[in-house]
Amino acid sequence: MAYVRRMPPRDRTRRRATPQQERAHASIEAILGAAALLVGKQGFARTTTNQIAARAGVNVALVYRYFAGKEAILAALVEREANATVEAIRGALAAHAEAPLRVAVRALLAALVGTPRDPALHRELVENLELTRRRALVGERRAAIAALFSDFLARRGAELRPLADRQATLFVVEHAIEATTHAAAFYRPDGLSLERTLDALADLVARALLA
Numbered sequence: 429m430a431y432v433r434r435m436p437p438r439d440r441t442r443r444r445a446t447p448q449q450e451r452a453h454a455s456i457e458a459i460l461g462a463a464a465l466l467v468g469k470q471g472f473a474r475t476t477t478n479q480i481a482a483r484a485g486v487n488v489a490l491v492y493r494y495f496a497g498k499e500a501i502l503a504a505l506v507e508r509e510a511n512a513t514v515e516a517i518r519g520a521l522a523a524h525a526e527a528p529l530r531v532a533v534r535a536l537l538a539a540l541v542g543t544p545r546d547p548a549l550h551r552e553l554v555e556n557l558e559l560t561r562r563r564a565l566v567g568e569r570r571a572a573i574a575a576l577f578s579d580f581l582a583r584r585g586a587e588l589r590p591l592a593d594r595q596a597t598l599f600v601v602e603h604a605i606e607a608t609t610h611a612a613a614f615y616r617p618d619g620l621s622l623e624r625t626l627d628a629l630a631d632l633v634a635r636a637l638l639a
Contacts, residue, residue: 440497
């Protein structure tokens with residue numbers, strides 16, 4: 429009996445090469461910038477590596493030099509925006525360290541919704557996360573954001589109401605924030621503005637936490 433050796437499936441989410449020179453870094457940024465524009469405009473499914481290369485002004489062979497497929501490009505965008513979100517939250521909380529709690533929470537919500545700035549790209553990154561195999565990385569960044577928020581609240585402890593179960597309350601608040609900010613960015617009904625939605629969520633979080 430003949431046996432057919434099955435090759436493992438190609439991982440299209442991997443980076444093929446690490447750029448060393450400044451010119452190579454510039455090419456990577458051009459590719460990612462082009463991909464972000466195209467994915468935000470027409471969706472990931474309709475975006476091709478040829479389109480990305482043309483928009484970036486590079487040869488498609490250069491795209492494949494650094495990325496195994498368009499999934500790898502999307503994965504790089506997920507990594508970039510997840511890291512940017514952590515830094516945006518860190519900056520928002522630091523900038524509002526002495527502000528009223530509701531104002532600080534509102535700034536946190538704006539940072540969450542505003543990274544990335546294009547809601548259509550944000551939605552595509554969230555809805556295609558499984559294709560990128562970056563769920564673990566996103567989970568780590570979510571944990572980092574939760575730790576930043578928890579530390580912020582610990583420093584404002586005198587303003588908070590007594591919580592019968594602090595861990596459970598913060599868990600619910602953090603996941604309510606994540607779910608609602610995604611809904612606010614992607615799924616709002618016509619006539620409901622982002623500002624009104626975030627104001628309502630900030631009020632809800634403040635009522636849950638403030639004494």
